[in-house]
Amino acid sequence: ITAELRAIDGINPFDIGYKDAVKAGVTSVMVAMGSANVIGGLACAMKTNGRDLSDMVLKEEAGLKMAFGENPKRVYTEQKKAPTTRMATMALARQAFYDAKTYERKKEEDGFDLANEHILKALKREIPVRLHAHRADDILSAIRLKNEFDLEMVIEHVTDGHLIVEQLKDAGVAAAVGPSLSNRAKVEMENVTFATAGILAKAGIKVALITDHPCTPIAYLPMCAGLAIKHGMTEEDAAVMTQAGVAHLLAVSGLHCAFLVSLLGLLLPALLLLAWWWATTYTDISHAILPS
Numbered sequence: 001i002t003a004e005l006r007a008i009d010g011i012n013p014f015d016i017g018y019k020d021a022v023k024a025g026v027t028s029v030m031v032a033m034g035s036a037n038v039i040g041g042l043a044c045a046m047k048t049n050g051r052d053l054s055d056m057v058l059k060e061e062a063g064l065k066m067a068f069g070e071n072p073k074r075v076y077t078e079q080k081k082a083p084t085t086r087m088a089t090m091a092l093a094r095q096a097f098y099d100a101k102t103y104e105r106k107k108e109e110d111g112f113d114l115a116n117e118h119i120l121k122a123l124k125r126e127i128p129v130r131l132h133a134h135r136a137d138d139i140l141s142a143i144r145l146k147n148e149f150d151l152e153m154v155i156e157h158v159t160d161g162h163l164i165v166e167q168l169k170d171a172g173v174a175a176a177v178g179p180s181l182s183n184r185a186k187v188e189m190e191n192v193t194f195a196t197a198g199i200l201a202k203a204g205i206k207v208a209l210i211t212d213h214p215c216t217p218i219a220y221l222p223m224c225a226g227l228a229i230k231h232g233m234t235e236e237d238a239a240v241m242t243q244a245g246v247a248h249l250l251a252v253s254g255l256h257c258a259f260l261v262s263l264l265g266l267l268l269p270a271l272l273l274l275a276w277w278w279a280t281t282y283t284d285i286s287h288a289i290l291p292s
Contacts, residue, residue, distance in 0.1 A: 001096050004117040005041030007031050008060050011254055013053050021048040022181040024219040028058065030176075032156075035067035035132040038083060038092045042118055043130055063130035063154065064122040066093065068138040071189050090141055097123060097149050128152040128175075134188035136160035143171040154211065159192050162199040174206040179216040181224050194224075198233030207237075 011031055021029065032043035043063040050056035072089050076082060083089040092249060100119035102111065121127045129151045130143045138157055146153045149288055155161070158175040161168060168175065177197040201207045211218050225238050 001039045001092060002033075002037045002124060003032060003039045003064070003096065003116065003118045006044070006060070007042060007065070008032050008053065008057060009082055011044070011046075011053060013050070013056055016121075017213055018048045019221045020215075020217065024222055026218055026221050029218070030062055030130075032065040032130060035065075035071040037070050038067060038089050039096055039119070040065035040067065042121075042127070059099045061127050063122065063128045065130050065132075066142075067132035068093075068137055068141055068202050069133055070186055071132065086138070086141070090145070093145060095146070097145075122151055123149060125150070128154050128179060130154045130156055131284055132156045134159040136164050136184070138188070140167060143167065143173065144175065146171060157212070158196065158200070159189050162193065162196045164193065165199060165203045165205075167209045168200065169203050172210075174201050176210045177206045178210040178224060179212040180209075181211070181216045181220055181227065184217075193232040197228045198231060198237065201237040201240075202231060229236070 005089055008031075010033065021027075024046060028045065028047050030043055030045050033040040041064075042061050044057060045059040045062040046053070046057045048056075049186070068086070068089055071149060072083050073085065077084045083092055090257045096119060100116045103113055103116040122129050129146070131145075133142050133155055134157045139158065139160060142153065142155055145151065146241070151205055153171075154174045154176055157177045157179075158177050159169075161175055161177065175197075177200065180192055180194050180196065182192070183252055184192060197207050209221060209228065210281055211221050211224060216224070224287050229235060
């Protein structure tokens with residue numbers, strides 16, 4: 001449990017990936033720490049263009065990053081300490097939230113604790129939990145955690161989401177789907193398909209696409225949208241998914257982000273590029289002869 005960490009403190013705004021994003025029309029992103037820890041810390045939302053973090057960051061605290069499934073289990077099995085099972089992962093997560101509640105009651109006598117303060121932001125629904133989960137059982141475990149503590153939640157990856165559509169819709173969670181443009185690198189990704197995003201969007205679930213850069217380079221995000229359309233998503237859902245829908249998932253009010261359109265980005269170049277991109281990228285990729 002490393003809830004005291006903040007992604008903003010580990011970001012290199014001069015990384016070439018930001019330039020790649022701008023060239024591809026990706027103007028805003030969510031940046032989080034990796035998925036080794038059950039609770040990783042605070043994610044942030046930021047623009048991909050700017051002088052430095054002082055004018056790139058949109059929201060320093062855009063969510064509490066968590067991870068279920070193989071990642072924490074694998075990392076800590078190698079270190080021969082908990083969590084080495086999914087049961088232990090859930091137990092650690094639940095204990096951390098209960099500990100934060102206890103901390104709030106005893107704060108005046110016990111003193112300030114940064115990790116608990118960050119967890120309390122999620123408990124008070126000031127920020128969403130952003131939980132890494134690929135497999136259906138891990139996604140359902142995340143929903144149990146959400147219900148137990150009345151959390152706002154975005155499931156990140158959601159690889160098996162198309163297998164449990166009704167449960168996701170009933171839970172009222174949002175879904176950040178991807179990376180789909182990848183191999184089945186982990187056992188949890190057995191059911192990866194470009195169809196997932198469209199199936200969830202059709203069911204009325206709030207959806208966005210992620211590349212999990214650098215797992216899939218961020219410049220391929222427009223291609224991922226085209227492939228989602230080829231596999232059943234409507235162009236209307238794709239437009240929402242890559243603009244207003246992403247603003248909701250990033251918890252940035254009133255911002256059109258992710259592809260090409262950004263009220264805080266490069267307006268004129270973005271609009272010109274949008275006209276070209278909408279006419280070519282979506283159409284060409286979604287109608288290309290590609291393997292299913």
